[in-house]
Amino acid sequence: MSLLVKICGLSTRETLQTALDAGADMVGFVFFPPSPRHVSLETGRELGRQVNSRALKVALTVDADDATLDNIMDALSPDIFQLHGHESVARLRDIKQKFGRPVMKAVPVATAADLAVLPGYAAVADRILFDARAPKDATRPGGLGAPFDWHLLENLELDLPYMVSGGLHTQNLAEALRVTRAGGVDVSSGVESTPGVKDPELIKAFIRAARATQELSVR
Numbered sequence: 001m002s003l004l005v006k007i008c009g010l011s012t013r014e015t016l017q018t019a020l021d022a023g024a025d026m027v028g029f030v031f032f033p034p035s036p037r038h039v040s041l042e043t044g045r046e047l048g049r050q051v052n053s054r055a056l057k058v059a060l061t062v063d064a065d066d067a068t069l070d071n072i073m074d075a076l077s078p079d080i081f082q083l084h085g086h087e088s089v090a091r092l093r094d095i096k097q098k099f100g101r102p103v104m105k106a107v108p109v110a111t112a113a114d115l116a117v118l119p120g121y122a123a124v125a126d127r128i129l130f131d132a133r134a135p136k137d138a139t140r141p142g143g144l145g146a147p148f149d150w151h152l153l154e155n156l157e158l159d160l161p162y163m164v165s166g167g168l169h170t171q172n173l174a175e176a177l178r179v180t181r182a183g184g185v186d187v188s189s190g191v192e193s194t195p196g197v198k199d200p201e202l203i204k205a206f207i208r209a210a211r212a213t214q215e216l217s218v219r
């Protein structure tokens with residue numbers, strides 16, 4: 001199975017093009033106004049057209065209501081929703097039914113106790129994204145460039161594809177994959193020069209490094 005590489009928080013035509021040309025499997029667009037990577041619906045529409053089926057379009061939302069998801073559907077027509085808030089299992093089911101798109105649920109991880117939610121989500125989600133739990137006073141629940149203890153996933157048994165994120169970069173992604181056996185990696189801060197500003201060279205280097213470690217992936 002080949003490793004999925006997702007570049008998240010793309011907000012310009014140039015950096016999106018770099019990610020597509022470098023072979024990203026998934027490109028993520030953040031629809032969350034407090035984020036430095038937030039894109040308007042109009043920008044989402046324009047970038048979505050540019051993707052032109054070369055990668056899966058991921059719409060990242062945080063506890064978004066139906067009206068917001070409706071607008072994102074109209075503008076971006078995402079291939080998958082990344083739900084990065086406190087969405088319940090029932091809300092996941094509701095979103096899948098109403099919008100007819102697969103969902104990837106972000107699960108914040110700081111301790112082993114955080115994995116207790118997995119059976120519930122695994123029954124409904126199409127994919128799980130393990131991300132570092134944000135500090136209580138953080139302005140956003142992700143995209144902070146902080147890793148979690150990957151060893152918490154060492155003995156994970158999950159009958160669902162999963163990805164890992166949180167503070168990944170070219171230097172640590174091989175170790176993250178070795179420990180977690182994740183089927184995909186997701187990065188935002190690690191390919192930026194400053195929060196919200198993607199660096200084309202870092203995007204290319206990250207995707208190259210991910211492809212080089214591809215054989216470690218099992219899920």
Ligand SMILES: O=C(O)c1ccccc1N[C@@H]1O[C@H](COP(=O)(O)O)[C@@H](O)[C@H]1O
Nearest residue numbers: 008035142143144145165166167188189
């Ligand atoms: O990127 C954001 O600003 C963001 C906002 C709200 C929720 C999630 C967000 N980003 C996601 O967080 C992880 C980890 O990112 P990083 O590599 O540590 O910066 C990743 O899935 C981003 O898509």
